[in-house]
Amino acid sequence: MGGGGRTIPALLVTLAVLLAVHPMLPGWAVNMVGLSLANGLAVLGLLVIMRAGLVSFGHGLYFGLGSYGAAMAATFLGVTDAFLMIAIGMASAALVAFVLGFLMARYRGIFFALLNLAFSMLLYGLLVNSAVLGSTDGFSMPIPSYLGYAPVDATSRVSFLLYALICVLAFAAALVVHRYLQSTMGYIGEGIRENEVRVEYLGASVRRAIHIKYVIAAAITGLGGVLTVLLIGHVTPEDTVYWTKSGELVFVAILSGTGSVAAPFLGSMLFELVRTYALQYAPDLWQMLLGATLLAVIMFLPGGLWSVVRLARRKA
Amino acid sequence: MLTLAAIMIDGVIYASWLFLVAIGLTLIYGVMNILNVAHGSLYALGAYAAAWLVGEYFLAGWPPFASFAVLIVAAAAVGLVFGTVIERGLLRFMYGRDEIVIVLVTYAVFLILEDVMKLVWGVESYMPYQPRYLLGNVSIAGLPFVVYDLCLIGVAVVAGGLVWLGLNRTRLGKLLHAVIFDRELASAMGINVTRIFTGTFVVGAMLGALGGAATAPLISVSPGIGVEVIVIAFAVVVIGGLGSIEGAAIGALIVGLGRATAVHMLPEIELFIVFGVMSLVLVVRPEGLFGRRVVRKI
Numbered sequence: 001m002g003g004g005g006r007t008i009p010a011l012l013v014t015l016a017v018l019l020a021v022h023p024m025l026p027g028w029a030v031n032m033v034g035l036s037l038a039n040g041l042a043v044l045g046l047l048v049i050m051r052a053g054l055v056s057f058g059h060g061l062y063f064g065l066g067s068y069g070a071a072m073a074a075t076f077l078g079v080t081d082a083f084l085m086i087a088i089g090m091a092s093a094a095l096v097a098f099v100l101g102f103l104m105a106r107y108r109g110i111f112f113a114l115l116n117l118a119f120s121m122l123l124y125g126l127l128v129n130s131a132v133l134g135s136t137d138g139f140s141m142p143i144p145s146y147l148g149y150a151p152v153d154a155t156s157r158v159s160f161l162l163y164a165l166i167c168v169l170a171f172a173a174a175l176v177v178h179r180y181l182q183s184t185m186g187y188i189g190e191g192i193r194e195n196e197v198r199v200e201y202l203g204a205s206v207r208r209a210i211h212i213k214y215v216i217a218a219a220i221t222g223l224g225g226v227l228t229v230l231l232i233g234h235v236t237p238e239d240t241v242y243w244t245k246s247g248e249l250v251f252v253a254i255l256s257g258t259g260s261v262a263a264p265f266l267g268s269m270l271f272e273l274v275r276t277y278a279l280q281y282a283p284d285l286w287q288m289l290l291g292a293t294l295l296a297v298i299m300f301l302p303g304g305l306w307s308v309v310r311l312a313r314r315k316a
Numbered sequence: 317m318l319t320l321a322a323i324m325i326d327g328v329i330y331a332s333w334l335f336l337v338a339i340g341l342t343l344i345y346g347v348m349n350i351l352n353v354a355h356g357s358l359y360a361l362g363a364y365a366a367a368w369l370v371g372e373y374f375l376a377g378w379p380p381f382a383s384f385a386v387l388i389v390a391a392a393a394v395g396l397v398f399g400t401v402i403e404r405g406l407l408r409f410m411y412g413r414d415e416i417v418i419v420l421v422t423y424a425v426f427l428i429l430e431d432v433m434k435l436v437w438g439v440e441s442y443m444p445y446q447p448r449y450l451l452g453n454v455s456i457a458g459l460p461f462v463v464y465d466l467c468l469i470g471v472a473v474v475a476g477g478l479v480w481l482g483l484n485r486t487r488l489g490k491l492l493h494a495v496i497f498d499r500e501l502a503s504a505m506g507i508n509v510t511r512i513f514t515g516t517f518v519v520g521a522m523l524g525a526l527g528g529a530a531t532a533p534l535i536s537v538s539p540g541i542g543v544e545v546i547v548i549a550f551a552v553v554v555i556g557g558l559g560s561i562e563g564a565a566i567g568a569l570i571v572g573l574g575r576a577t578a579v580h581m582l583p584e585i586e587l588f589i590v591f592g593v594m595s596l597v598l599v600v601r602p603e604g605l606f607g608r609r610v611v612r613k614i
Contacts, residue, residue: 055416111602118595125587284434291427
């Protein structure tokens with residue numbers, strides 16, 4: 001929360017800049033910014049529970065529920081509206097999180113991480129075995145319309161409308177989470193991380209707080225999943241629910257740091273940028289680079305990239 | 317009836333494989349409280365080293381039956397080298413940090429090793445089928461089985477037995493128990509905890525590599541084989557109880573027989589069974605079937 005009241009103006013400026021530079025960006029850059037923001041949303045979800053000291057190794061479960069929820073609604077139910085798809089994707093993630101939350105709220109540390117992993121792998125097993133959903137190949141979805149307006153420019157999937165929608169939704173989610181973290185419920189999370197028993201003595205229900213955070217985290221990550229599938233237009237189990245996706249989300253969260261709601265977006269922007277170049281020039285070194293970075297961050301930069309930003313701010 | 321026999325034998329074979337893959341993981345967790353994601357890489361490294369050495373061995377035209385020794389030597393060498401490097405070079409700086417942080421450290425090692433393997437062995441696949449081919453087939457209750465696969469049962473029993481004896485019937489095992497029970501007190505009593513940790517990690521790494529080396533003749537060794545194995549090994553270990561050798565055996569049998577049943581009766585739910593059981597166990601008994609309950613500290 002460093003910077004106190006400066007986060008909201010900074011986010012607003014970023015939103016304005018992102019929208020203003022759109023005409024100047026080449027197609028690949030628009031796509032990359034969109035993907036980073038969508039992925040950043042997924043990581044933002046993770047940040048909500050990480051603030052309470054809980055790390056999930058299966059958060060791809062909710063990313064996948066968002067993606068599959070939206071894509072299935074489009075392909076099988078004939079839903080054409082992007083907003084409706086977003087609602088469906090987020091609702092399916094939140095609903096599953098609400099049900100599983102009764103269970104998850106009882107677990108901490110490694111068991112929380114592993115139970116999430118188990119459920120994400122269950123969904124993976126389910127998806128891989130459903131021939132209707134294209135099993136491991138996944139399936140494609142049609143280009144959506146926006147409140148009845150269908151973009152004429154059918155050559156590219158990423159219209160300005162979708163780009164703007166992603167920017168605005170990322171901004172809105174960041175704002176909501178920022179406000180939430182500064183509310184009493186948000187601070188209870190910090191308390192849970194430090195000492196649960198004392199939080200209970202103060203009269204708050206730790207389980208209920210974790211349950212609520214878990215659902216919020218799932219809904220936001222689900223939103224990230226929906227937006228990703230709207231951008232790519234194709235969904236596969238391996239890119240959404242498999243444990244490597246969950247690992248990637250945790251990786252970006254650690255890299256970014258949990259110090260601010262802006263951190264996940266910054267982190268995933270950097271992640272996408274490096275991935276684009278690394279996969280092009282040194283595809284066999286990409287994972288090694290990831291691993292080395294993760295080690296370096298854990299050892300030398302426990303607050304993630306955000307602590308660098310904070311340091312620069314203090315000096316300025 | 318025939319199906320039942322097939323399920324039993326397939327299940328036990330698969331369980332043995334699972335046990336081989338999981339035993340090193342549970343040993344390391346039991347002694348050091350490290351959930352080692354890099355165990356998947358050690359498995360893959362063992363498989364690669366074995367595949368490559370067996371290939372060279374047969375090219376050289378030496379007596380074919382000694383190729384089994386090559387498998388074991390490959391696993392031991394991989395475990396010794398990588399186990400030592402990972403523990404001494406990295407993990408020892410992490411002791412005392414949060415369990416989750418250490419998981420992330422081993423995840424980083426896993427990512428690095430994935431690419432190391434690509435750099436060393438390239439991206440094409442290796443198929444060291446010769447040792448498996450050598451032993452031929454056998455017919456049990458009218459069903460044909462590959463003798464090599466049946467030998468895996470023996471290997472699992474021997475490996476599990478040795479670890480169990482080492483832990484429960486030797487002086488070293490007693491020292492290990494002391495370290496597990498109270499690291500600081502053990503150290504104060506003059507036990508060299510550092511050496512025990514290094515030793516445990518190397519033995520665990522060797523077991524992981526042995527799992528890979530024993531599997532190599534069954535599969536085509538190619539990039540990414542460790543990715544799938546690690547989550548399945550997690551499931552087996554969690555079902556049995558993190559850190560319990562007996563638990564890993566029971567977990568492997570449950571998953572092995574469950575999967576074999578699924579494969580023969582309802583192939584669609586194969587992957588579902590593994591993680592279904594894992595979820596169920598975590599829900600009902602989070603510490604696993606054989607795990608110890610830990611009192612949550614204030």
